[in-house]
Amino acid sequence: MPRPLHPNAPLVGVPGGRHLLDTPALLIDLPAMTRNIERMAAFAKARGIGLRPHVKTHKSVEIARRQVAAGAIGVSCVTLGEAEVMVDGGIRSVLITSPAVTPSKIARLVKLAERAAPGGVMVVADNLANVADLARAAGGLLHPLPVLVDYGAGYNRTGAANEAQVLALAAAIAGEPRLRLRGLQAYAGNLQHIVAREERSAAAAALRETVAGIVAAARRKGFNFEIVTGAGTGTHDLDAEQNAFTELQAGSYVFMDAEYAQVLATGTEPSPFEVALFVQTAVVSTNAAEWVTVDGGSKCFATDSGVPLVARGTDPASRYAFFGDEHGKLMPAGPRPALGTRIEFVTPHCDPTVNLHDVYHVVEGGALVAIWPVDARGKR
C-alpha cells in the first residue's frame, strides 16, 4: 500500500497555510531553528571545539544535514536505530552514545559499520565482556570498529564507575586488533537541567576536573583519547572551557523547550537559543464553564516535565492541564477562545514530544514551507 499523503501536504506553499492545518500539528519555526543551528555552530567554532549534535532531540535526517552543513563534525545517536537512519541518510560521522550489548544489537552495529564510511560509526563500551563481544563481531570488517570508553560521570546511567574501570576498558579495547580506541565519553545528564547557574557551573567544573584527570592517567598508560565527548545544551558553554572536552553532544538547543528556556535564562545573559518548536491545537469543545478543550493531550505532548505553555492564539497566561490521550483542558486567562480557534504551545520537553509525532510542519511566518518526517521515531 503506498504511503498516504499527509493531510497537510496540500497546504505546503499555500498562503496562510499555517492557519489551515489539520491539528494537532508539530511546528518548527524555521528561521528560529536556523538561528539556533548557526549560533551553536559559531559558538563551537569560536571555542575551537567540535560540535556533534545529539539527534535524539529531532530524529530528523534533514535537520542533521543542516547541522552538518553549518559546521557540525557529525552527530550523536542514542539508539542504533537512530544511527541506521542517519548513516542511510548520508551523515558521515555517527557516535552511538549507549552501549550495544545484546547479540542482535551488535550484529546490527557491525552491519551498519560495513555500509558506512570507514570509521564513520563509533560506539561506546562500559563492560569488558561487551568489548570482547564487539571484537569478535567486528572480525569480518575491513576497517577496525572505533570504540570510546564510556565513563559514568557521576550520573552512572551507563559508563565505567571510576578511573580504574576506564583504564581497564581502554586497555581491553586497545588490545583488540579489530577495535580502535578513539577516546572517552563523559556525559552527565543530571547536570543539564540544574536551574541555578552557579550550582550547574560548579558541578560542571568538578566533572571537567575529573575527566581531565582520567585523560591524563590514560596518557600516562599510553592511551591517547583523541576524542573526549560530552556536555548537553545546559552545560555547553561551561564544558567548552579549558579544553577538557574535544566535542559537545548538545541536542536540545536546536528547538529549546519550556524547561531548557528556564535553565538557560538564569545566567547573566539571556539564553542564546530561541524556542523553535511548537504544537498547534484547535479548540474542539466550549461547553464547560471553566475551560475550553483543545485537541492535544498525552499522545501529543510529553507528560514528564510539566505542561505546555501558551505561545500564541490566546492570552499566554491561560493554563493548560492534561485531559486524556487526545485532549487538553485550557483555562482561559482572558476572553474565552471560540470553537475552532488555533492555540499554539511551547512544548514541555522537546525530545519525547517530538517522538509522539510522525512529521514536522515547517513554518515561516504564516506559511507552511515543508513537511519533514520524524525519520527515526520509534527506531530502537
Next chain:
Amino acid sequence: MPRPLHPNAPLVGVPGGRHLLDTPALLIDLPAMTRNIERMAAFAKARGIGLRPHVKTHKSVEIARRQVAAGAIGVSCVTLGEAEVMVDGGIRSVLITSPAVTPSKIARLVKLAERAAPGGVMVVADNLANVADLARAAGGLLHPLPVLVDYGAGYNRTGAANEAQVLALAAAIAGEPRLRLRGLQAYAGNLQHIVAREERSAAAAALRETVAGIVAAARRKGFNFEIVTGAGTGTHDLDAEQNAFTELQAGSYVFMDAEYAQVLATGTEPSPFEVALFVQTAVVSTNAAEWVTVDGGSKCFATDSGVPLVARGTDPASRYAFFGDEHGKLMPAGPRPALGTRIEFVTPHCDPTVNLHDVYHVVEGGALVAIWPVDARGKR
C-alpha cells in the same frame, strides 16, 4: 524507498524467538489477549448490550478484526485518523467519539463516510454551529451522516453541559436532512479509574440515572436515541446494568495495565481480565552499585501513571525508575541481573505506551508468532 524489514521479523516462528528479540520490544501475550477479547464479548452478549471496543488503546486493525470476530458490533475511535485506518482496514461500523470541528477534519470525515459502508461512520457533536457545519459538508453524501449528541457526563472534556443543551442539539441534528440523529454518547472518563469499587459504583449509578432521565426527556420531545454509548473498562460491568446504555466503549480490557489491574481487582471478585501487554528490555549497563540500567525509558513507557512493574526476568519486587529517554534504572530486589538479561515489564498505562511503539511482538510462551504494526500510531 521500500519499508525496511523490522529487525525482529526474521525471528517469527524461530523456536525461543521471544528470548532473542532486539529490545526494547512491545509484547502481546496472545493467549491472554484472546481470553480478554472473548471474556468481554461473552459478558456483553450475556447482558444483551453491544460492545464497541475503543481502538485508542491498541490502534491495530488486526486486533479490531479479532474483537469484531468475537462479537463486537464495531469500534470506537477518538481521532479521525484512527477511524480512517479502521475503515480502510475493513471495519464496518466506526464511531468517532470526539467532535470533528475544523474545516480540515470535517472534510476528511465526509470523505471517509463516502468510502465507508452506508452509515458506517458515525460522529458525535456538542455544538450547534458544528452541527450546521457538518450538515453543510454532508451535502454531497449519498446517505445522511449519522450523528450522536455528545453529553459531558460531568467530566465535560467534550459534550453538552446539561439536558437542555442535549435537547437543543438533538433538535438541530434531527432538523438537518443531511444528518441522521442516532443517539447519545455519555462517556465519563473520570469514573474509570476510581479505585474504591463502592465509590465507582455510586458515581456510575448516578450517571446512569442522569442519562436515563435525558433519554426519557428526549423521547417526550419525539427524539429516539437508538444508541446510548459510553462506559470504559473501569465501569463496564456497572454500566451494563439497567439498560441505561445500549453500547459499551471499553478499550483497555484488551491489554490491561498496572493501573487498571489495581482498579478491577478491588471488587469482590478478581479482575476478569489478564495483563496481556508487556515491554521486554535488556540490561545494558551494570557498573553502578545500586542499580542496573535497562534499555527502556520515557520513549518506551508512558510516564503519566507511575512506573513499569517487573513481570519476569528478575525478582518482581525490583523497582524501576525513569532514567532518560531510552533508559530505566532497575533497583534489584534479589540477585543483580547480569549484562544482557531480558527483563519484561507490565506497562504503567497501556494506551500511551502502545503509542510509543511501531509494532507489536505477538508471543505465545517462548515463541514469537507474529509482528503486527501499530497501524494508527500518530494518526490524528
